[in-house]
Amino acid sequence: MFEEIRNSDIVQERALLVAVYGPGTPRVQAEEYLDELELLTYTAGGVTVDKVLQNRMHPDASTYVGSGKLRELKRMAGEKNIDTLIFDDDLSPTQIRNIEKGTKAKVLDRSGLILDIFASRAKTAAAKTQVELAQLQYLLPRLTRFWTHLSRQQGGIGTRGPGESQIEMDRRMIDKRIATLKDKLEKIDQQRQTQRKGRSKKNRVSLVGYTNAGKSTLMNALTETEVLAENRLFATLDSTVRQYEIENHDILLSDTVGFIRKLPHDLIESFKSTLDEVRECDILLHVVDASSRMTQDYIDVVEDTLEDMDVDDKKSVLVFNKVDLLDSHKITELKHRYPDAVFVSAERNIGLAKLEDEITELIEEDYVTKTMKIPAAKYEGVAFLHREANIIEKKYVGADVELTFSIDKPDLMRLETLLDNNDAAESVA
Numbered sequence: 001m002f003e004e005i006r007n008s009d010i011v012q013e014r015a016l017l018v019a020v021y022g023p024g025t026p027r028v029q030a031e032e033y034l035d036e037l038e039l040l041t042y043t044a045g046g047v048t049v050d051k052v053l054q055n056r057m058h059p060d061a062s063t064y065v066g067s068g069k070l071r072e073l074k075r076m077a078g079e080k081n082i083d084t085l086i087f088d089d090d091l092s093p094t095q096i097r098n099i100e101k102g103t104k105a106k107v108l109d110r111s112g113l114i115l116d117i118f119a120s121r122a123k124t125a126a127a128k129t130q131v132e133l134a135q136l137q138y139l140l141p142r143l144t145r146f147w148t149h150l151s152r153q154q155g156g157i158g159t160r161g162p163g164e165s166q167i168e169m170d171r172r173m174i175d176k177r178i179a180t181l182k183d184k185l186e187k188i189d190q191q192r193q194t195q196r197k198g199r200s201k202k203n204r205v206s207l208v209g210y211t212n213a214g215k216s217t218l219m220n221a222l223t224e225t226e227v228l229a230e231n232r233l234f235a236t237l238d239s240t241v242r243q244y245e246i247e248n249h250d251i252l253l254s255d256t257v258g259f260i261r262k263l264p265h266d267l268i269e270s271f272k273s274t275l276d277e278v279r280e281c282d283i284l285l286h287v288v289d290a291s292s293r294m295t296q297d298y299i300d301v302v303e304d305t306l307e308d309m310d311v312d313d314k315k316s317v318l319v320f321n322k323v324d325l326l327d328s329h330k331i332t333e334l335k336h337r338y339p340d341a342v343f344v345s346a347e348r349n350i351g352l353a354k355l356e357d358e359i360t361e362l363i364e365e366d367y368v369t370k371t372m373k374i375p376a377a378k379y380e381g382v383a384f385l386h387r388e389a390n391i392i393e394k395k396y397v398g399a400d401v402e403l404t405f406s407i408d409k410p411d412l413m414r415l416e417t418l419l420d421n422n423d424a425a426e427s428v429a
């Protein structure tokens with residue numbers, strides 16, 4: 001797996017992965033988490049030389065792992081020629097400083113690693129701006145680690161050394177840059193809002209899910225287009241929107257950045273303009289990699305992230321993807337556990353018709369079907385029907401037009417108000 005990004009010409013950073021897991025986490029799960037960290041490391045262009053797990057009540061406040069483990073890390077780093085220690089949690093400035101001092105290796109925490117991947121993958125102007133903002137916000141509190149160290153050495157009042165004023169300068173520059181980036185994002189936001197308004201009454205469907213679940217592949221399969229999909233984490237960073245039709249319903253399908261456990265909150269914040277697509281949609285397709293052993297974990301992470309974003313009241317379909325990789329026994333078991341889910345293979349075009357039926361059903365839930373006679377003279381006044389409703393039948397009956405159509409409830413009210421003012425129509429059915 002992932003050979004395609006191996007490149008023997010590039011000297012890869014050699015990494016040692018480290019995680020602490022508490023009594024509530026079974027060891028196999030902790031190992032799965034480390035495997036994911038390995039994938040992240042790989043995506044960032046590093047090579048995992050070894051992994052270290054420590055079972056502890058809590059991570060140590062000053063060194064994350066215990067002191068014995070820290071000595072072991074130092075020894076391993078020396079023996080195995082390690083450049084970087086990568087930790088599966090976010091570390092405090094103090095922890096980073098102490099671990100670096102104790103092991104003489106470079107230290108990177110989980111958010112730092114994810115941000116690094118995001119930075120290397122950002123292609124569009126919006127994604128680049130969002131990533132830079134998240135990076136600076138991540139950096140800002142971590143700047144303190146240099147000067148707390150200095151001022152502690154000197155102690156007490158009057159310790160404003162050169163170290164600190166340098167930091168103060170950096171800090172002001174970073175603050176300024178953050179403000180500029182926020183302005184830029186504000187403008188991007190406004191542009192996107194205008195674009196979204198221009199889309200009129202289409203049904204907006206968003207693909208969400210854990211990274212690498214197959215969202216982009218599903219987007220391609222449903223809309224028969226080509227969006228970048230690859231076996232790497234965070235292949236998609238910005239949202240893409242495609243228009244297509246299911247049974248006469250206009251659909252706007254959007255694909256967006258994947259979620260991951262412990263996704264830094266700042267990052268979600270800075271991806272606001274990308275994720276607005278999700279906030280404003282009508283239906284969520286929650287894509288899950290069915291071939292993973294951690295499906296429920298993934299589902300929980302995605303649901304928690306959506307909740308964080310205040311998106312928890314949408315209609316949604318749970319879509320288990322990659323069923324081509326499962327034996328029938330496993331599929332039966334999943335169907336039993338998730339009776340409402342739809343099972344597909346985006347890559348092999350399996351189950352897509354069933355998924356589309358499900359989407360149609362959710363769309364039509366809000367629609368009512370009506371037959372009305374509208375006097376031809378008044379017909380122009382309700383021309384919006386042709387945009388907003390699905391016209392099923394149109395007949396001329398004398399001077400009237402008899403229309404059978406399905407329409408959503410707010411539009412039906414609008415129609416009725418218009419017709420009242422026109423004192424015109426007569427409901428047939």
Ligand SMILES: Nc1nc2c(ncn2[C@@H]2O[C@H](COP(=O)(O)OP(=O)(O)OP(=O)(O)O)[C@@H](O)[C@H]2O)c(=O)[nH]1
Pocket residue numbers: 209210211212213214215216217218228229230231232233234235236237256257258259321322323324325344345346347348
């Ligand atoms: N076997 C199998 N592989 C699939 C299927 N759907 C997607 N994949 C593979 O899974 C990997 C990830 O697919 P993407 O579509 O890029 O996943 P994503 O959810 O968009 O990922 P991010 O954008 O990175 O969050 C790719 O290597 C796909 O080829 C499927 O139905 N079966």
Ligand SMILES: [Mg+2]
Pocket residue numbers: 215216217228229235236255256
């Ligand atoms: Mg994608």
